[in-house]
Amino acid sequence: MTDPVLVVHGLKVDFDTYDGIVKALDGIDVDVGRGETVGLVGETGCGKSVTVNSLVKLIPIPPGRIASGRALLHWPIRCPDCRGKGCARCQGTGTLDVCDACRGDRKCARCRGFGKYRDGKACRTCEATGRCTSCEGSGKRYVDLLQLSPKELQQVRGSAMSFIFQEPMSALNPVIPIAEQISETFYYHQRESLVQSTLAALDQEIARIRGSERGSWRLPILRFYRQLYRRMGEKPNSRFFQFLRRVPLMRRYHRWIAREMRARSLEALKKVRIPSPENVLDAYPYELSGGMMQRVVIAIALAGNPKVLIADEPTTALDVTIQSQILRLMQDLKQDIQTAIVFITHDLAIIAQVCDRVSVMYAGTIAETADARSVFQAPLHPYTRGLIGAIPRPHRDAPRLPEIKGSVPNLITPPGGCRFHPRCKFAKPAVCGSEKPLLVEALPGHRVACHMYNHNGHLWTEAEKKPQVEVVA
Amino acid sequence: MTSAEPASSEHIFKVENLKVHFPILGGVLRRPVGWVHAVDGVSFAIRRGETLGVVGESGCGKTTTGRALLRLVRVTGGSITYFAPAEDGKASSPVDLAKLKARDVRHLRRRIQIIFQDPSSSLDPRQLVKSIVGEPIRIHGMTALKCVQCGALVPIHLEAPGATCNACGGTTKPVPLHGADLEARIIELLERVGLNPEHMFRFPHEFSGGQKQRIAITRALALKPAFLVLDEPTSSLDVSVQAQILNLLKDLQRDYGLTYMFITHNLSVVRHMADRIAVMYLGRFIEVADKRKLFDRPLHPYTKGLLESIPIPDPARRRELALMKGEVPTPVNPPLGCRFHPRCPVALPHCGWEARDLQRSLEDAVRDSPESPLAQGVRDMESDGVRLRVRLKGDSEAAATALRAFLDDGAAKGLPMYQAVEGMDREGDAVVVRFLNAKEPQLKEVEPDHAVACYLY
Structure with a gap:
């Protein structure tokens, strides 16, 4: 994998139960x-769902435990020196994309x-490869999701990684209208750009009022709002605004940003091709059909421009005709926004239709x-x-x-x-029964964990090892 | 099936114009304010020993049809003629299940069994497997043939008057099933479906999904059924377990001479299991055909769309999945x-276009361009079957012209809905758009073993 966005290596997850420890994941390697x-x-x-859910700690901990x-x-993060404006440190790009551990030289720190x-x-840290373990030898900035604090993880969920x-x-809250549920993503993950466009809208309104012949009593209020939003732009996560939203009359300032979020939610709904999106904005989930709800969930997932979209059985609850609509939608959207998708399903036919690697x-x-x-x-x-x-x-x-x-054990x-x-059949x-097979590359690009294809391979005949789908004689 | 049916003796079921409507209760008095047309005029026949597959999307009424055959739901209209296969040399005359009293159906249900979708909820969690399987045997007073000499039971599928013992060849006599005989019968059945005798003393929660489904099958088999309704028996199971259960069901059909009605939404599974397939849409059968014919040459546009939206488990044959527009409408007020x-996608003007369809596209047009003369001139709309009453505001003359232009424009584009407009009348400040009266297409046999309900054929 030359340019991975997500590398999972040796993930082990246990669940403590009264009957004993459930070894739910026993060393999972996935790269995307x-x-x-x-x-x-x-x-x-x-363990399909546990794999992806444990990445962002969506499994209950305890009883769950990420063992290793x-x-x-x-x-990549926004350059802290210039706050994204472009400086010498970030070479004018505004973003920093250099591994914190190896500073870009790709070598193992040990x-x-x-x-x-x-x-x-042999070096045990890098398993004798000599590559930096924090960036898989790419020199770029990677973070280990399993080491992140809950607060940092909150930033990952819904923006860098989102779920369907x-x-x-x-997945949807039954007592909140659709528009608000989509808005949340914007409010928590794109507040800065929201504030920018809100300010632009306020400026426009102020200019309009000032340009008109008569002044308006709204002018000082709008100017006050503008001050508030400027402050919000400087300190987006200030507690002050949480407080202000609870104060009667004062909380009316929120309407301006809410209007902005609503406009973006409408765009998001249009992107997932919901018929008459204006009506859906104010609908509650129960008013929509299963396929429409799944479109809303996809809209929410894509609202944060995720790098990795995790689709956990997104069509299992849907009918086959709706399923094909949703699959087509996901394929089209993927081409537009260049996000990586991890598609979890038990239906091999869907995998065959949509996946590059399995x-x-x-x-x-x-x-x-x-x-x-x-x-x-x-298949091997x-x-x-x-x-x-x-x-x-x-x-x-086929007769049988x-x-x-x-x-399953x-x-x-x-x-x-x-x-x-x-x-x-071939055991x-x-x-x-005694040795755990490791995932080895048996054919170019084809990795398999089976003794037939590693150093024990001589125990089986060539006919048995032949890669083929099983058929009934 | 509509056209010439062969003599009924080879059938087990003959259903004519079956209707099951559920009331929607409302108001203080909980009176019905509307009806869900779950099954709305379905006719078919099931031959002995065959598997009739019923496929359709969720909410199309396939499960209700299956339940109606057992009279598990109240039948609103139509007839369900049941030709009980001869048992122990005794034949019985055909009965109409739809007309029988509930208590009279009960003993007939012994030979018409059902296996439900979710085995976890169809097995009593507080009963041992032994009593789950034993209870129906006790209730129906089942007997078994027991060897006079060695005391072994004759296997259930070999039971016939005067059968000899399998083990020693001795003569047999019927005995009521209880105690050790009952256990022997349960063990025989459990082993037949691939479970072990020790499973008899376990509770359902101790089994996996596939094993629970095997227990449900055992319970049905214990009554020597002739006919089984399989209501999505594998949809809650994994592929590898699904293959085990499907193979088991096929083996049982062969050994016990069963007739199946296989209800599923999974077209791949139905192809594997069924001999004939009925495609259901919104309470009606729209295509009934031999399975090969249906898959090789589907006729109804819905069937075509359905077949093209199944993903194929082979990346080399990756294809553009067919997109069917919209979703299944509500069965409360099905389209005319x-x-x-x-x-x-290939609808014709006389397929049943109605006021509701036009109202929907007019509303869309009004919303998309609120400045147009049409949007300015429409006050509100009211659909009544094939008549759409559009009340106008402002300059009603201009609005009426705009509406006519809108309709003509659609017709010129070749859209069947606009071509179905019969005429437009002025009524005061309103315009009434009339549509052609259309009848519902009936199932018609277009070639042997292939019936379809579509005006294209």
Whole structure:
């Protein structure tokens, strides 16, 4: 991956329960490139949602616990020296995009890029690669989401990373009109630009009144508002405004920014092609159908111009005709705004239609990662082979479907070694039951966690290792 | 199905003009103020041993149709003729389930069973599997054939008068099922569906979704049913488990000679399971065909759209998913004529265009350009079937001209809605736009085993 926006490495998440520790994720590696659509597919309970939710701490902690791992998000910041105006430090761009740890030289801070210590031992920090671990050797500014404070995370959620959830009815607040729900994103993530355009609108109004023959009693009030908004522009997060919004009469200043937010919400609704968006603004969620609600949720998710959009089963609750509308909408929008999408679903057909790369998950591990075409046409992992074979095809008749025997294991006492081995047709108990297979690159760009394709590969015949979808004889 | 039906003996169900309407209660007295036309005139027949697939979007009435066959909902109109297959050499005469009293249906329901979508809510959480499966056996007083010599039960699907014991070949006699015999029968069934005997003493919450669905299947099988309504049996299951359950259902159909009505929204699954497929839209069957014919050459525009919106699990065959405009209208007040006409890409002028359709586009036009003479001149609108009454304000002459221009413009663009306008009359300060009267298209067999309800055919 040359230019990743999100790199997840060795993510382990446990949940403490009265029955024992649920090892929900056992070392997940995912990387998402700029503008790429990555599919995360697997059965119920395999950890798809936990993977993305734990990145921004949307899992309950406790009982959840992030045991280890890194989740690096590419996040250039506004240059603190010039506040985005352009200076020598940021080379006139207004943004800083240099790794804090290596200052852009891409070398591991521990071994200075040699991959080993002076005594010749391999560097454990960078796993002997010599690359900076804070930026994955890119020299750009990445932040580790798992280390962020709750306040910093709040800035990430909804702006750098936003979510579309499965059930639009429960993702939206039933007692707040749509316009307000969209506005929130603007208010909390784009307050500065909102204040700028509010000031512009105020200036225009003041100029209009002054230009007219008679003055107006509104003029001093508007000037006062302008003062307020200028102050808000300087200190966007001041407590003062939280207070002011609760004071009767004084809180009327908020109408000007609210008008601005409403205009932006309307634009957001138009972008997701909602019919008659003006009416939808003042509607409550219950007045909309499932497909319309999901469009609203998408509008909210895109309002913050996210770098990574996480779509967690966005069409599972919808009918097939509405599903195709939503999928098409997401594809079109993706081209417009250049955001990367992580698409979580259990429906392999959707993955095949929309994703560039696919990661197949099984019981808290990644079984296989490759571009969509190779996963579907030449799957390596026995689980993927079975899974793809088990889908009934709309355009093919088969007397029986190939099935995967058994069911997903309990994650409190997961099977030792490869977690799939009790259900695997090709399992060799000697290796598969005792040794955990690592994700290795078996073919160019095709990584798989199976003993068939690592140093134990000699135990299987070439015919067994042949990448193919399972079919019933 | 409308045209010539073969003699009824090969059928298990023959449904004619089935209607199920649910009242919307309102007011202080909770009187019905409207009706949800969930199922609105559906006719079909199910042959013995076949699987009839029913597909459609949510809210189209497919589940209600299935429930009506068991009389689990009150039937508003039509007939459901049930031809009970002969059992133990005894044939019974056909009955109309829609006319029977609820208590008379109850004993017939033994042979008409249903498997629900969500097994977690269709199994009693406080009963052991043993009593979940055993209760219907006890209620219906089921008997089993027991060997006089070795005491083994004859497997349920081999039971016939005078059958000999499977194990020792001895003679058998019918015994009521209780105690050890009941347990033996439950074990036999559990093993048949792929569960273990020790599962008998567990509660539903101890099972996974797929296993719960297997228990629900066991419960239905215990009564020796002839007909099963499968109401989305796999939609809450994962792909790999779905494959297991679908394969099991196919095996059971073969071994026990079952007839299925398979209700689903998943077109890929229905292709795998069904012999014939009925496509449902807003309470009506719009296309009924042999599954190969339906998938190879769908006729109804809705079926075409539906088939083109299924994603194919193969990135090499990635395609532009078809976009069907709009959403399913409410069944409280379904569109006139063909119910699909407002969303249909190939609609004709006589497909049933009505005042509501024009009102919607007029409102859009008014909103999009509030300065136009049309928007300035319209006070309000009132739809009444095929008549749209537009009250005008201001310069009513100019407004009426603008409205006529709007209609002519649409007709000139070839839009079927505007071509369906029959005429325009002045009534005081209002204009009434009249539409053609349209009848609803009926299911018509356009080729053998392929019926469609569309004016194109």
